Amino acid sequence: MDLPEGQRLVWFSRASSPWMYGAFAVTGLVAMAALLVGVVGLTSLDWSLIVPLALASILLLGLASVEARVSETGLRVAFGPFGWPARRWSVGDIESARSEARTAAQVGGLGYRLNRLGTTVMLRGGECLVIRARGRDFAVSVDDAARGAALLNSLRAQHPSR
Template identity: 70%
Template sequence: MKDRGYRGLRESTAAWGVAGWAAGILVLLVTMPLAARDRLPRRLATHWGASGGPDGSLPLWAAKLAPALIWAVLVGGVACWRVVRGWAGVTLLPSGVLLAGAQASIVRANLDRSDWREADSVTAWAVATVAVAAAIGLAAFMTHHRQKSLPAGESADGRLAMEIPEGERRVWLSRAANPWLSLTGAVSGVAAVAAWLVGVVGLTELHWALVAPFAFVSVLVLGCSSVRARVTERGLEVAFGPFGHPVRRWAAEDIESARVEHRTAAQVGGWGYRLSGLGTTVMLRGGECLVIRAKGKDFAISVDDATRGAALLNSLNVGHPRKP
């Protein structure tokens, strides 16, 4: 039941993030040429030959809607194929970057030209866009592959201490995510990309005072939108964000004790990574939290199945006495 509930939460959270990314890219594809329509020719160069010069064109309305239609079909196909469980990020992240970069390249090349045949070359932009999209796709694939290969925790009786037979190794793994934080991070990321592209393309001046805050909020919120806690014989590892970075680790011998507490966002001062009188809390949903005491400080994570995690940590502490 718990595993089924966790899968449902993960899929729901991923769906929110995918929806925010999909909507943001769609708006970006349509609005870029629309915003520059007074500075573009009636037909836009949309294809370049081997020589680097334009050899094909489309009317403005078609150049605006064609990539948006491709994106809508791709997103629809992903949704129908139900790859939102993990492969949606691998598919849609690089595809969105590729389409947005291509649209930006086309607008920039046609900007302030009276005829599409006078459009600039897009070779440098195309190479840069493909490189960035490939890097993002590789990072998303590696993250998805690593999450699939992580071992699942073994069942136990739920006590806050458990006996581990000699020679046997046990692993506990739990994740938690907040769909609203995932959506906020995705939308902020799209806003940062949009503000940067509009400036780079030449529609307006590049305002880093606008790009930087959106990018900072996106990175910060996405980093606090999900968490993965893992207990092995080495101790506790907590990985943040969709890419599993940054990571905090506590050696088994440094953990004085582990327990379970019921905490709410109001108690710790809000959502995400919070510092309060209760110590540090990673608050993604109210309720059961795994709390460890290490080096005189408390650290809590709002994850499911915290009782098993605490029991395993306390048992490991028996085999790894604290250093004097």
């Protein structure tokens, strides 16, 4: 990819998992219902039910969507609707970037996965942006991953010392 001199290029892509949003809603509603039933006195507050459901709901919300952003600073992968937490790699940390088709079965399911392929954020099967950084692979399932990889590789070539 040719980078026009004096211009700043940015690429970003998002992916989300409708079933994770659904699971977030169900666990959150059940936790709220259990809390409400306890507060109004229909039964005693059952914290052993409420706390795990509330934590599961928050975790599901945080993993239900992901955004990948490539700019002259490198790659930023942000989770959830608020973009937090986020993982970052500078252009200098990235050895290479590519687009690769992966399935949930290859990486051990949906979600945040660690396996022989490296770390994968898999919200749906298909195109993934895969980077090699610090000797390890990191992949994220997003649309138009080939363009993000091309921009990262061009930025690496333009600024090899970063």
